[in-house]
Amino acid sequence: MKKGLLILFFLLTVMVFVGCSSSSNSDDSWDYNEGFVVSKEDGRILVVREKPSDFKDPLSDILQNAKPNAMWISVEQVDYDAFAVGDHVSIKIPNGGIINRSYPAQTTADVGLLR
Secondary structure, eight states, X not given: OHHHHHHHHHHHHHHHHXXXXXXXXXXXXXXXXXXXXXXXXXXXXXXXSSOOSOTTSOHHHHHHHHTTOEEEEEOOHHHHHHOOTTOEEEEEOOTTOOOBOSSSEEEEOEEEEOO
């Protein structure tokens, strides 16, 4: 009986430690302030957090590597025309702006070029 309780205690202790540890760090989450344009389509630009190693890679590969840090951003036509794949951009989501947390996420924002 004691051996069974000891094993149960050990298993519960291991589960608590494993459950409390996490590889994700909240300080490492994307703040959506800037990113890199990897695609353009229908008045939207697709922005990822980190610069891809090659913007000519298939979009599916870029998105897989960027997961979960990618977002489609609807922009004004004048802004849409000004951006090109590879541009480093700043993102300003208006107060109260909504981010659809699908993957890639979706929102409307003011976007500008960074140099």
